[in-house]
Amino acid sequence: MSVNPLFTPLTLQNGTTLKNRFVKPAMSEEMGDKRFRPTKDLVNLYRQWAQGGTGLLITGNVMVDSRARGEMGNVVVEDDRDLDRLRAWAAAGTENQTQLWMQLNHPGKQSPKTMSVEPVAPSAIPLEGDNAFAFNPPRALTVLEIQDIVTRFARAAGVAKRAGFTGVEIHAAHGYLLNQFLSPHDNQRHDEYGGSLENRMRILVEIYSAVRQTVGAAFPVGFKINSSDFRPDGLTESDSLQVIQRMAELGVDLIEISGGNYENPRMQSTGNGAFFIDYAAKVKRIVNVPVCVTGGFRSMTGMVEAVDRNQTNLIGLARPLALIPDLPNQIQQGQFDHLQLEHLTTGVKLLDKKLGSLIGLSYYQAALHRIATGRPVKRTKNAWYPLGYAFKTQGLAMFMPDRA
Numbered sequence: 001m002s003v004n005p006l007f008t009p010l011t012l013q014n015g016t017t018l019k020n021r022f023v024k025p026a027m028s029e030e031m032g033d034k035r036f037r038p039t040k041d042l043v044n045l046y047r048q049w050a051q052g053g054t055g056l057l058i059t060g061n062v063m064v065d066s067r068a069r070g071e072m073g074n075v076v077v078e079d080d081r082d083l084d085r086l087r088a089w090a091a092a093g094t095e096n097q098t099q100l101w102m103q104l105n106h107p108g109k110q111s112p113k114t115m116s117v118e119p120v121a122p123s124a125i126p127l128e129g130d131n132a133f134a135f136n137p138p139r140a141l142t143v144l145e146i147q148d149i150v151t152r153f154a155r156a157a158g159v160a161k162r163a164g165f166t167g168v169e170i171h172a173a174h175g176y177l178l179n180q181f182l183s184p185h186d187n188q189r190h191d192e193y194g195g196s197l198e199n200r201m202r203i204l205v206e207i208y209s210a211v212r213q214t215v216g217a218a219f220p221v222g223f224k225i226n227s228s229d230f231r232p233d234g235l236t237e238s239d240s241l242q243v244i245q246r247m248a249e250l251g252v253d254l255i256e257i258s259g260g261n262y263e264n265p266r267m268q269s270t271g272n273g274a275f276f277i278d279y280a281a282k283v284k285r286i287v288n289v290p291v292c293v294t295g296g297f298r299s300m301t302g303m304v305e306a307v308d309r310n311q312t313n314l315i316g317l318a319r320p321l322a323l324i325p326d327l328p329n330q331i332q333q334g335q336f337d338h339l340q341l342e343h344l345t346t347g348v349k350l351l352d353k354k355l356g357s358l359i360g361l362s363y364y365q366a367a368l369h370r371i372a373t374g375r376p377v378k379r380t381k382n383a384w385y386p387l388g389y390a391f392k393t394q395g396l397a398m399f400m401p402d403r404a
């Protein structure tokens with residue numbers, strides 16, 4: 001019998017070995033407490049995932065500034081004050097030879113009204129589209145503030161390393177701050193952080209360099225980027241490829257590919273078939289750094305083919321691992337072939353359309369909560385179940401769009 005390529009280890013250029021090709025990409029768990037600290041539920045959740053066989057677990061986005069949060073229940077890391085709790089989280093997530101990387105993020109203007117009276121962004125350009133009502137218009141960051149954000153990413157990476165996380169991922173996708181800097185639509189600055197692509201990627205390059213300097217050469221540092229923003233004046237595919245090339249030259253250890261933002265949430269599609277695989281194949285032609293494609297993998301054959309054809313090195317499975325936390329173990333034991341994500345409905349078309357994004361995200365967060373509390377995941381097509389969960393945990397704030 002031929003060896004399943006999904007179980008072939010992968011060694012990164014810095015010598016770190018991932019035991020297999022499965023990645024649990026960031027999913028905002030919303031399990032931080034009121035002081036933005038990791039809770040026991042969060043620790044339990046990561047123990048379950050680590051025991052479930054995934055080689056690399058990337059945490060839900062951890063914010064680097066408590067004044068700039070994207071979602072209720074974010075964990076924030078600004079200094080060593082919560083080191084003990086972070087250590088407990090890291091210990092659970094690294095059981096079973098699992099790599100555990102902390103995703104570091106700043107939401108920029110995608111910080112809802114409930115959390116930011118005046119969010120910050122590269123330029124004072126408000127969000128557009130159906131979700132815009134939930135966000136206050138941003139103000140432009142000063143250069144000093146940009147430099148403070150760079151330092152914050154590096155400091156948080158240092159804390160992650162001290163706590164026992166085995167790597168970090170810089171979130172430059174899904175319309176958050178670093179994606180905003182990359183996008184000519186969101187970034188209309190006239191200083192060294194805006195204009196040419198070189199200038200628009202400056203903050204990302206500075207963050208990467210500062211993080212690298214803090215954690216050293218042997219500690220994995222990855223980044224997540226959109227293949228495109230899917231709007232003509234946003235980050236284009238060709239821009240994204242150039243950013244990747246630059247980051248590869250600088251020594252980044254892993255490139256995770258995704259797409260979309262709050263204005264155009266491509267990453268929330270419920271379709272089958274890897275969404276960004278053609279783009280990933282292009283990336284692989286220009287750089288040698290391992291690539292992880294996230295979005296749309298639903299069948300074992302699809303995953304095997306993508307690795308076999310060298311379209312991607314790693315397979316990111318977000319929602320599938322929220323429903324089946326031991327999916328890699330199940331594949332190994334011949335118990336998994338494919339899954340279909342539920343199409344949830346309230347029974348009222350208009351409500352489904354208005355609340356679609358909330359229903360989808362709450363469904364997976366309810367699943368994470370059940371895993372964390374040792375209960376089997378509840379699979380249903382009834383959208384009132386996740387809506388009930390969202391109301392119970394968030395009250396009326398549930399109507400604020402978030403979690404990308």
Ligand SMILES: Cc1cc2nc3c(=O)[nH]c(=O)nc-3n(C[C@H](O)[C@H](O)[C@H](O)COP(=O)(O)O)c2cc1C
Pocket residue numbers: 025026027028029059060061103171173174224258267268294295296297316317318319320361364365403404
């Ligand atoms: C509940 C939920 C929360 C998410 N939070 C994050 C996040 O914090 N950071 C991030 O980069 N992506 C986040 N995502 C996006 C996923 O990482 C992934 O890109 C997307 O779900 C597509 O992959 P899939 O088709 O395998 O689910 C989230 C997705 C879900 C469902």
